[in-house]
Amino acid sequence: MEKxxxxxxxxxxxxxxxxxxxxxxxxxENLSTGGMLLKTSDEIAPGDPVSVSIFLYGSSSHLxxxxxxxxxxxxxxxxxxxxTELDLDSFxxxxxxxxxxxxxxxxxxxxxxxxNTEDISKA
Numbered sequence: 001m002e003k004x005x006x007x008x009x010x011x012x013x014x015x016x017x018x019x020x021x022x023x024x025x026x027x028x029e030n031l032s033t034g035g036m037l038l039k040t041s042d043e044i045a046p047g048d049p050v051s052v053s054i055f056l057y058g059s060s061s062h063l064x065x066x067x068x069x070x071x072x073x074x075x076x077x078x079x080x081x082x083x084t085e086l087d088l089d090s091f092x093x094x095x096x097x098x099x100x101x102x103x104x105x106x107x108x109x110x111x112x113x114x115x116n117t118e119d120i121s122k123a
Contacts (some may be wrong), residue, residue: 006034009101019049019071025073026079028054032096035069035082044071052081056093059115060121065090 011031015038017024026040036052044050047070054065068085086094 006032006104007098008032008037011097011101013057014055015069016053016055017044017079018053019048029078031094031097033083033091035080035100038079038081039077040079041077042079044074046071046073049084050081058117063093065093114122 006120008030009032011028013028015026015028015036017026017040018096022042024038024040024042024044026038026042029037029039029052031037031054036054050071052065052067052069054067064111065086067083067090069083071079072082073080084119
């Protein structure tokens with residue numbers, strides 16, 4: 001049974017995770033508006049907070065999404081990170097990446113509406 005609330009899509013870009021005093025570089029294997037799977041052999045314990053930078057490169061520009069997260073799982077080859085804090089611009093970039101790579105764009109739009117409702121209710 002699928003437990004995820006967000007659509008996950010394959011997306012391969014460079015990412016840097018800051019964990020305590022360490023800098024861990026790796027490649028994103030898949031991405032959603034709620035988290036990511038990072039290919040790395042570095043160990044990070046589940047439950048540990050991390051700071052994530054995802055690097056997006058275009059032909060004429062470079063963009064880094066900076067997101068706070070928590071490690072939810074570690075295998076020998078990858079780390080699953082749940083996003084816990086992200087600004088609206090980062091969410092919009094993630095939403096665009098997911099919607100362009102997903103087969104269910106309607107679900108991505110529902111995720112965006114739910115994110116806005118939750119964000120407004122916290123204000």
